[in-house]
Amino acid sequence: MSKLTMKNYLRKHPEVRTIRVAAADLNGQPRGKRVPSRFADKVVEDGTRFPMSVLNLDIWGEDIDDSPLVFESGDEDGILKPTERGFMPMPWLEAPTALLPIWMYRDGGKPYDGDPRHALRAVVERYKKLGLTPVVAMEMEFFLIDDSGRNLQVPISPRSGKRRKAAETLSIRALDQFDTFFTDLYDGCEAMDIPADTAISEAGLGQFEINLMHCDDALRAADDAWLFKILVKGLARRYGFAASFMAKPYEDYAGSGLHTHFSVLDENGDNIFDDGGPKGTDMLRHAVGGCLAGMHDSALIFAPHANSYDRLVPGAHAPSAICWAYENRTSAIRIPSGASAARRIEHRVAGGDVNPYLLLTAILGAALVGIEDKIEPCEPITGNAYTQDLPHIPSDWGSAIEAFEASSFIPRVFSAELIRNLVLTKKQEKYYMAELSPTEQVEIYLDTV
Structure with missing residues (x-):
């Protein structure tokens, strides 16, 4: 503009x-x-x-x-x-x-260089120099929460006046219970030019997901995700409850992810991952190889908070192993089926509590390193990733901070200044979070992330 x-x-x-x-x-x-x-x-x-x-x-x-x-x-x-x-x-x-x-x-x-939006801009410019354009879509999962009492719970439905204390995966009834909220949310997205598509109820307590349509401008896609989070949280407060993108507000229910789908176009507008069949091209494999190579050291981007690691545990509908697969939601990297022209990579590690600019920088930057270096990934897995002997994403905040700081891969994606600033920030947060009870930590993350 x-x-x-x-x-x-x-x-x-x-x-x-x-x-x-x-x-x-x-x-x-x-x-x-x-x-x-x-x-x-x-x-x-x-x-x-x-x-x-x-x-x-x-x-x-x-x-x-x-x-x-x-x-x-x-x-x-x-x-x-x-x-x-x-x-x-x-x-x-x-x-x-x-x-x-x-x-x-x-x-x-x-x-x-310490501005996260400029970090993403720098990666996008590297793609442009190669005549390439990333196309990105993001799945935004969040919880609606009544936080007015001592214990978090699902808000009372504005329609029925009742509170349903159960997860309702893909339930039309769950969506209809908050119909006025979702109608206003879609109206807000339209007014702010955020490309909100399908809404579903998810597997968590009071959890929902709205997909943001694919976009051939990665900066705009990150803007959309950032603005969407602000809109959802602000609008929920007008309704008298909270909306939160924190990774795991309820111990016994699935947490919120922020799954990212991406493909890459060449100068002719053709998808460089499309080989006309289900497998995808060498470029797709190399991009997967880069994503896997950078995954361990990038965990601090995908799981930036203390609460983030409550989600990244085996069997909790979030990936914990570093692997890839075709049409397999237990893997960290999934290649969805469908028309070959839409062949893409789905990166499934990040929680809903991430900074969207840093997330896309990490994902697209790692994929680009893979393309530049022609990194060959391990063989795609089949079956349940949780039961296999595979390398793992760091399982705690301290290990993720250490891996990010010591990495030789991360400086190929992020500037030295941003790396330093983020490490100092997370070390300070870790120190002070250790003084708080789990309830106090949830109170901090509920409204912020």
Whole structure:
């Protein structure tokens, strides 16, 4: 969206009295400012400023104690400019308000390497140099939760006035119980130009999934996922309950994943994974090989929080082993069946609590390394991955932090500055989370991730 179009948005919507400008920090939290609409043109033209350290806060919104971005550098500012997305409404607020997504640059105009959106941009540009374009679709799983009491539970249905305390996989009744919420959610997606497709009830207690349609702009796909999470959580509060993307709010039920499907187009618009049959091309195998090669060390991206590892256990409908397969949902990488022209890779490791920008950077970056190096994957498995002797994804937060920090693979995908910032953030969070009870941890993650 051009600057002129952005300025004209507010001319066409005089009811908008204030705007929000917001960027995603490393945890995917929106950080920014409230600005009266009369000053919006200045933000569009000149951007806004806040400290670089703001994109490197912990999950509580606190500075990282030993970060060089704070006192060592004088807590210097970055300049934040509007992304291509431009203004959009914020349907979860009572007053008419517009959101303007922004991302950070240094004063000389160089992208700030610690901004997760710039991390994804850098990977996409590497694809472009090879004449390639990733096409991405994401499955957004989340819970609707009544958190008004001591114990989390399914909200009372606005339709029936009843509370059904059971998982209802693919239940039309479960969807209908919250029909007004989902109608408003789809209306909000339409207003914000988020390509929300099918909704289903999932296997968890009060759990649902909405698919976001495939997109040949990976930055936009990550924007869609980030904005969708903000919309769902904000709209749920208007209904008097919570929506959460945390990985595992209930011990006895499945957690929420964020499965990512991707293919890659060449300069002619042809899918480089399509060989006309079910197996896929050498390029598909190499992309799988890259994803598998980077999976262990990328666990901190796929499972960024203490609660994330409660989901990644054998037999819990989430992958725990590093493997791939054709049409097999127990594997970490699945090659779905269907028309060969749509041949794609489904990456199934990430929880719903991830930062979508870092997630797509890790997945697409690893696949690109595989394509560049022609990495051959192990043989695809058959049967139940949980019962086989296979290498495993790190099973705890500390091991994932250590693997990410020490990795020789991760620097091929992420900048040194982002690696440093994320490691410092997660070490601080791990230290302070250890002081909290499980209930207190859930309270933190319920609203944030």
